[in-house]
Amino acid sequence: MTSGLREAARRKGSFLHALKAVAWSFFGVRKNSEYEKDVNRLNPLHVIVAGLLAAAVFVAGLVLLVKWVVGSGVAA
Template sequence: MSFWQTMRAVGWSFFGVRKSADYEKDVNQLNPVHLIIAGLIGAAVFVTVLVVLVKWVITSGVAA
């Protein structure tokens, strides 16, 4: 599996919406190194988006 296919599989797993057949296919084809790197990138992007969103809400006065 290519790295981008691994990123897609990790992205779908973050949302928890994988078909059983797709999950089984991914388990048999994923490269463990790609999986770890994709997971770290996905987690970093998720945390960054949350931090930016919180800073935006605080500075815009929406939370007041």
Template sequence: MSRPGEDLKKAVRRKASFGQTLSAVAWSFFGVRRGKDHENDMAKLNPVHVIIAGVIGAALFVLMLVLLVRWVIGSGVAAG
């Protein structure tokens, strides 16, 4: 039986690059992923990298929405 925390330590040592993690997180934001690729990601991705990439992705998404709204309001398209 493994000690608590050993599984987490093993997961943090996974070898996927941060670029691979960004790609997996981008696909998850899009909402389309093949089952085989998902299983492969679960076996290789570092959970710390996934959390960091998710926060970065969410921040970029919010920033893009804010910029889009500011552009629409500034262009006068929103004025009825």
């Protein structure tokens, strides 16, 4: 099992491809053929980092949206 993990970590998929795959996963829209390509192409470490980054941006966006709505008086 460890050798399979090492092989996956040596994949040459770019970080930009990982960000794109994570973005599509946030929307929940993905073709099965594209998913299969990603599984064979992407570096798992890139996907983890991209996922954490996307989650942080999402949460920050929600916090800013709530602050804006509360500050504008719309929520009162």
